[in-house]
Amino acid sequence: MKKPNRARSRTSIREQQRLDPSEREGIIAREAVSFFAEYGFEGQTRELARRLRITQPLLYRYFPSKEALIERVYQEVFVERWRPSWEAIITDRSVPLKTRLIQFYREYAGVILTYEWIRLFMFAGLKDLGLNARYLKMLRERAFEKLIEEIRFEYGRPSTRDLPITVLEIEMVWGLHAAIFYLGVRKFIYSMPLETDVNSIIDAKVTTFLGGIRSILPAKETV
Amino acid sequence: MKKPNRARSRTSIREQQRLDPSEREGIIAREAVSFFAEYGFEGQTRELARRLRITQPLLYRYFPSKEALIERVYQEVFVERWRPSWEAIITDRSVPLKTRLIQFYREYAGVILTYEWIRLFMFAGLKDLGLNARYLKMLRERAFEKLIEEIRFEYGRPSTRDLPITVLEIEMVWGLHAAIFYLGVRKFIYSMPLETDVNSIIDAKVTTFLGGIRSILPAKETV
DNA sequence: CTTTTTGTTTATCGAATGATAAATAAGCAT
DNA sequence: ATGCTTATTTATCATTCGATAAACAAAAAG
Known part of the structure; x- marks a missing residue:
């Protein structure tokens, strides 16, 4: 008496399948x-x-x-999910600065504020000594420095090529980044549900940011 | 021929020692x-x-x-390093509000912005599902809610007992907390040396915070 | 149908790791 | 000195875990 119920295989239901x-x-x-x-x-x-x-x-x-x-x-x-178009958003002067910032941060948040991105980034940081610093260096070069250049231009300040980015300026950008990143930490690492809509938080943070950074920008150039 | 060089023991130099x-x-x-x-x-x-x-x-x-x-x-x-005196600092109305906030956050930062605190908190978050939420619940109750009560009082708004804390209010406090916590993440998880003095960052963040929160506070009570 | 190729599984190895039991020895009491 | 208590070490177990080799079988080639 052979086993009657199985058509071809011995493993439960799902057949061994050869994939490309x-x-x-x-x-x-x-x-x-x-x-x-x-x-x-x-x-x-x-x-x-x-x-x-x-x-x-x-x-x-x-x-x-x-x-x-x-x-x-x-x-x-961390590599594939970076979108080169973000760099174009930041530097597109046909769009108002605030709009650009909000669009960039909304899109960026859409990518990094996920269970996978946030937790993997933190696991990597705690284990690997190089990856996060490398990523953030890229983020600084491709986004943050361009962003400060645009802000300087908007308010008629010297280019970052002529006058290097100051500690205060980059620190303000880090602060904005921290606020957004921390939303992911709260949600995906501490398991605390966010009570607010992420996009409106971003809008508010960007507004505060733009209001605050003006006062710590270098003086206008005296020609 | 016995071994000549050792006074009493066989383990290299350090003796086995019995401790209390x-x-x-x-x-x-x-x-x-x-x-x-x-x-x-x-x-x-x-x-x-x-x-x-x-x-x-x-x-x-x-x-x-x-x-x-x-x-x-x-x-x-996470338990032993919490100082009950912090709660007293926040609620001591004989001291100007801004001074209290700066003192609290400076002291709190002094405790949590350490290699051990930051990394253990993150390790715990990634592993344990309860600890961080529990800690942050305590932080909210013992510090953040009191802090908002003091801000309400300072600006002549209804007590949080009469009008519950709003999402916007608590979100602003989280934002301030995020900015400080993220300094630790940058330094101790990403191994990125901070370019600025922590205390002056805290002072600046508290100033910005107090300037911004006023506009999202509930309206003054109409008696 | 028979043969060949190769995707997939079975069996197993060796090191690492949390934990336990028994042996050893340091310090005190008598 | 002698004996007792117990802090500490030695020896070892039972799993777990990354990795490898050989056996198996599905699909294509002839």
Whole structure:
């Protein structure tokens, strides 16, 4: 008497399925992002495999080591999700400055204020000594410095090429960034539901920011 | 031929020393704070023991499990380091409001802007689902709500007992808190040296905060 | 249908890790 | 000195975990 109920296989219902390597690799990478965001990089490869409904050694066919998989996660989240168009938004002088800032920060917040981004960034910071500093250096160069240049221009101050960005200026920008980033920390790390709409917080913060930064800008140039 | 060079012992130079249990327990707890702040709670008990110059099983004479040791670390840092005098500072109406706020935030920053506090709080948040929310609830009740009550009083607005704290008000306080906390994140998690003096940042943030919150306070009471 | 290729699983290794039990020895009491 | 208490160490267990090798099987090639 052979087992009557199964058509072809011995594993429960789902059949072993062979996927195209590039497709499988993408599936693993995507799940790894979600998985490590939840458990941190100490999360076990066996558990990740279970969530993928594959066996653990299969991971090693696509990634030579756990560390390589983590590198891929970094790439997937911190590199791929950066949008070059943001730099264009900031410098587009056909649009009012405040509008540009609000648009940039709304879009940027839309990307980083996610469970995956916030938690992975924090896990990386606590573990890896280089990644976050590298990312924030990029953020400073591609966004913050351009942003200060635009503010200088708006208020008729010297270009940052002629007069370097001051500590006070960059500190104000960090403050604005902190306020937005911290929303993600509250929500995704402390599990505290936000009571307010993120976009309106951003609008308010940008308004306060623009009001405050004017007073600490360098003096107007005397020709 | 006996070994000639050793006076009494076989372990290198340092003698095995018996300490008073309460003293040993304190030493372990203190080192555990520093250790887990650096490596996170996945740090190994053997490595901790090595730093303490004791053997790993000795840890289990003083703490029944690793988890119990971690609980002790929480206690040591997040409970013991809170100073009840802070609540008195906030509510002491013989001192100007702004002075009180600056004094409170300077002292509070002095405690939480440390390598141990910031990193342990973040590690705890990423792992434990309850601790941070509990701590921040306490912070809100013992400091933030009192602070808003004082601001209301200062500007002649209804007491928070008669008119509950609004979302906008508490959100502004969170924003101030975020700015200060984020200094610690930058320094101790991202390893980015701060370019400015913390106290002057706090002074500036408090000033901006007091200037901004006035406009979102509830209307004056109409008797 | 038969053979080949290769995606996937089974079995297993070796090191790491939290924890326990028994042996050792430091310091005090007598 | 001798013996007792107990702080500390040695030895070891049971899992966990990243990683590897070999066996299996699905799909394509001939």
